[in-house]
Amino acid sequence: MTPLAIAQTEFAQDVARLILWVAEHPTWAVTFGEAHRPPEVAAIYAAQGRGIAKSLHIDRLAIDLNLWIDGIWRPDTEAHVPLGVYWETLRPGKLRWGGRFSKPDGGHYERNII
16 A cells, blocks of 8 residues: 555544544534545635645545534534544544644644655
């Protein structure tokens, strides 16, 4: 396997771990947002200020998750804090949570290739 394929495999496994961890909390649920993003879409989003052109979504190393608490959709970064903190513990130094970005994106979870 290539380094990218290994990273993608590990990322998918880590997303599964995060989802299973969320499932242990009876009032929480997640649904999928965007996972893969073609380069052309990333360029459009970047031009609109909604993302970056070199998004890890292009490499299938990022996912956006919708968080539900008590049946209410919580798009705010603050609600994602427990998930983001847990996410970063799964593979320290490789996994990043969007809530720590200069422009916070609480529902964004990603993995560096290295």
